[in-house]
Amino acid sequence: MIPELGQFALILALLLAAAQSVFSFTGAARHNEIWMTAGVSSARGQFFFTGMAFLCLGYAFYANDFSVLYVASNSNSALPLQYRLAAIWGGHEGSMLLWTTTLALWTVAVTVFSRHLPAVFRARLLGTMGLISIGFLAFILFSSNPFDRLIPAAMDGRDLNPLLQDPGMVFHPPVLYMGYVGFSVAFGFAIAALLGGELSPEWARWTRTWTTVAWMFLTVGIAFGSKWAYYELGWGGWWFWDAVENASFMPWLVGTALIHSLAVTEKRDAFKLWTVLLAIFAFSLSLLGTFLVRSGVLTSVHAFATDPKRGLFILAFLALVIGGALTLFALRAPRVGLGGRFGMVSRESFLLTNNVIMVAAAGAVMLGTLYPLFLDALGMGKISVGPPYFDTVFVPLMMPAIFLMGLAIFARWKNTELPALAIRLKWAFAVSVVTALILPLVMGKWTPLISLGLLMALWILTTAVVSLRERLLKRQGSWLTALINLPRAYQGMIVAHLGVAAFITGVTMVKGYEVEQDLRMSPGDTAQVGSYQFRFDSIHDEPGPNYTAARAHFSVTRNGNPVTVLEPEKRMYTVQTMPMTEAAIEPGLVNDLYVSLGEPVSNQAWAVRIYIKPFVQWIWAGCLMMAAGGFLALLDPRYRRRNKDQQEGEKA
């Protein structure tokens, strides 16, 4: 009964999404307020019923209703409750439902927080988002219905993939989707502006708030996923340039470019077309990512060819959305003005250069991700494009961007003098270079890559320090109050940029100084890894809720002083009889200690992997700082104050 209710709710949601689009667009075209209000109500109704469908599916998982095919394929009665609920998005159908629910959530947020927008503009925005909702709801109903019944019902479910039975599964997908799908709002703003033929600095300010929120979610979501891979996969990698990862990274790169380009449009009314194009691209890449992950094209081009229904649907939808948006863009572009003038060397030009680099980097990631698919589809051979390729290509692309990042925060709008810039930054540059050259020597291993990585991180740090110092010297009162009183937007920028520095430091240090040992250890054995001593004390059976585990006990000491106890596990999940390695990690500011159990190699001995991963936590701390920077920038009073003014103006 409940699944049928969910099915019914989905159909109603689809109808309401259609109503949302039709009422909104018609209302906007006729300037008819009643129609536009009907559009808003339909959007809220659409959210209500999409949410209801989502809850119905959740209930089916909660109640172990194995007469629902999707539940039977992705859950099991022995699965702990939190994973049963996370299993809602554990497979294709549920992921799509999460996607469209997230979209409905963003839509309803737009209806609530957009009272300051002109009514016609808001109607066009909601109309556009409604079109996207129609696409996804139709996709779910016609090709990926999670409520399909299984008759006769299964006795028990086939269980959630053990890899996914982790707290990461509870948080990572929803947060990531909030980011991914959040770019649909920026897309809607772009389309609404193109339809109206007006791109004002106001438009940029509105768009900026929404884009920054989506970007924050995406940043945190990606960091979450990376951290999860780090502790779950048992070899301590944090990024593999896997197609699924790249699918989220491409919109991130373009989204990052977009929030910077919006800054130029807001401040200087310039490069409006480029900003609109980026907004279109960011969301298109989100859709492309969905297509890549959901069509099955990644596992095999041939799998896609044998069951092309889903893939073709998304592909057609993708073509429609991107094609439609770009056509509209081409039609309206000539009408949009150029905005303020600026010199070839100015903050604007630096920001735009970095924009171009970010987009080129996203293009490179796309090339590497899609190339093997195309070669295979054309019958030109199977190749693998992996980390060695991306590292080789990506790092050189990013280096000039990092350098410009340091310069851009000093450059003035409109025009800036290069020699003056050089004088202001000579100390920052000198300190960065010297430290980057010497520091690796002090740490006992010098390679060009370590030095280069440190140089980039130090350059961001020193330029930020110089910039802060210049600002604080102008102030009266204590440094601390002066620091707190700096504009929020500026604070946000500094925090986010320092986040990039922390991230680069983490990557450089862990790549350069990681210690890894593959050992064969029996209980009682000790191993010296780096300056730490690991003693394999014992191993014993430990029953889990839906698995049995062998849990080892390692005590770690350093110069005879106890440091920590690590208990890595080897789990055997009973339903799918799949072995899983559960690494034990002692995280630290400077070092992570990481132990994972391999296979038993003889009667007593186990293969054991021990890593010391320096500064690896800085990678995720850096990502969180970037997101925190975005949050600080949102607190800037200009977003609220002017919105409020306008609201009052409207009322008057």
Next chain:
Amino acid sequence: MMKKLMVILLLLSPLLVGAEARPLGDDPAIEARLKSLSQELRCLVCQNQTLADSSAPLAEDLRREIRELITKGMTDKEITDYLVARYGDFVRYRPPMKPQTALLWVGPGLLLLAGLGGLWFTLRKRNAQLPDDNEEGEEA
């Protein structure tokens, strides 16, 4: 089977005398080469994992084989060529430079150059179109 092993282990553990753990391989130099080599090779039975990171039995076997090849005195290039001859280019995570992969390798550079060139010309054209104004620049 694992359970049985564990029981044996538990029974034996008090009898075992603690010793310094032995590395899985004997020669650290060979292990280092094996690691750098296998980080660029694909585990063929895994979803998307390098040979170095995989714990699949087949990966284990292949690593053992590479270890033997290194011991025989083959160079890294010879070993990679040998594996490519057996499994095709698919086994390499760093695609070789060939006519059909040329675009893959030069593409990113081209994208960047085209982007920067495009930006340069757009800015030049834009500045020619816009009239000069002398307002004070504001600092953010």
